[in-house]
Amino acid sequence: MYGAILGDMVGAPYEFDRGNKSKDFEMWNRRVRFTDDTVMTIAVADAILTAGKDSGEKEIKEELVKKMQAWGKKYPNSGYGGRFVHWLGSRKPKPYGSYGNGSAMRVSSVGWLYDTIEETREVARWTAEVTHNHPEGIKGAEATAAAIFMARNGATKNEIKEYIAKEFCYDLSRTCDEIRPGYHHDESCQKTVPEAITAFLEGSDFEDVIRTAVSLGGDCDTLTCIAGGMAEAFYGIPIKMMVETCDRLGDDMIEVLQAFDDIRNGDSSDDTDIEGNSVIFSAVKDFRAETTHENLANVVQAFCRRIKEGGRFIVPVIAPQALTEKLDLDHVAVGDEFRTDVDLSFKFQHIEDNDGAVWAVAFTSREEYEKGAGSDTLVMDIEQLLEGFAGNTSEAGIMINPWSENFLLRKDLIKAIVEISKEEK
Incomplete structure (x- = not known):
């Protein structure tokens, strides 16, 4: 999920179509920072790790609500949407039928933690349903987690593309050059996830995926967050970029990432x-x-x-x-x-x-x-x-x-x- 966090940070300065739709930009400029995408990515991982990844739907959903509200209150000025802000402050938060791309932006840890694509999709659905229980919101989360799962398990880009197109009916036939001219800020899953997947599919390495995603414009931090999660699973992340990312996170976030690594990597003594x-x-x-x-x-x-x-x-x-x-x-x-x-x-x-x-x-x-x-x-x-x-x-x-x-x-x-x-x- 480091790739998702990095994508959020690098894309943030160009959100709301503030970029020039080019891959040629300074990656680590002074405006690079994490947003609500990173906070909620951390919250979802923290919830699953706290509940135990083998826990059932009820336990994980309860922990998701607790952790998402806790992290949201800890970082209140991170750019949350209006309805989500209300949800964060509610004493009895309920899902509100959203099909926004928030469900897809926060799900990357699920793509790394489970052993089968069926488990991955099921838990991704749970992470969406606590807020984004619209079919499109759920689909966005499942598609993103499934692509990450496939990428980290050695699937080719063609295999990932075929699976996503078949299972989720996303149009992945367009190129980024075809998307870019008429694409504008849209916070829905259906207008963000396919574009993010396309940027991942076209990118030649991790950095190129990030630059390609940013070049599309639109809801740039979230789009690049989603693409970055997939790129990390497929390519890995250059160490220097990893350090740039971690340098911009709080110690509390780093603690969650460490715990995530411990679970994901298993016993470090295994050679x-x-x-x-x-x-x-x-x-x-x-x-x-x-x-x-x-x-x-x-x-x-x-x-x-x-x-x-x-x-x-x-x-x-x-x-x-x-x-x-x-x-x-x-x-x-x-x-x-x-x-x-x-x-x-x-x-x-x-x-x-x-x-x-x-x-x-x-x-x-x-x-x-x-x-x-x-x-x-x-x-x-x-x-x-x-x-x-x-x-x-x-x-x-x-x-x-x-x-x-x-x-x-x-x-x-x-x-x-x-x-x-x-x-x-």
Whole structure:
């Protein structure tokens, strides 16, 4: 749901058709801020986590009302609609037949938390019905959550498009170029969700989805919020964008996001996403034995394969003594110095080679990590780690497995791997 929150923030300055309907804009300008979309996205996640995601309809709906009212009162000036403001202040709040896009903007966590598309759609319906019990309001929430569920589970864009068109009868035949000229501010699900899905389908990567959604105009924060949730599930989010997003949230929101990550990711000690890194270890070993272009190409392909499989590395960091638990990568920025979602300063562990070049360090397995001195660690997505170091950082690159069959992953090679991986998607 980070993608939904980011989309809300980035789209907010251009709501009410205040943009120039272009993809060329400054993404992190001073007007970027969260709105009611983010507050209610947090509220829905908080409600499900508090009730327990395996709870029934009655329990979850009761918690939804409590949390949505509580978060709404905590952030009262976030741009809520008139009827929703009345609902927030009611002692006995009842659904009011809305088909507004609020049901779709707040549902992204549901797309991540459940194991089947049937469960996902059912709980999405519950999250809508406490306010938006009109069929179109319910449909918008279900369609958004279903698209996120499919994207995070490896469905292609064509598969997502076909399912959404068939199940929800949304017209996804138009291109963004066809939508853009005559599209104006409309807060209904039926005039927001199809456009958001189209922006997601057309986008070439996470950032391009966000820019495409903003370029359509209209109810821009909500449209981009919906598209961003789908884009995160399909592409992931660049680490630097994650940090920009978290920097603009309150500590109370960050706490919910942490709890959400804990539930979504399960036991952080599970090394399932690390086990497949043996292909990288073997390719590096062959390259060290015989330094040929063919063996180097095999190393690159091994990295690309693990990125496609969602592989992760163990990355040692220098952490404040106050923090004793390993942190999830989703709140970490790549670079010499970075911050976490708890607003503490961290640094990567570095190794300096004989020429004075400084390298970040990463390990393909626990076995490799345990050959050296212990430290605090993060388990980080290979793709996001490489994308971060492909940019302007002070390090020369990443040293893989420094204690044995080490490999210097230089900036130019990192960039090549990132580019190839994107092409293969």
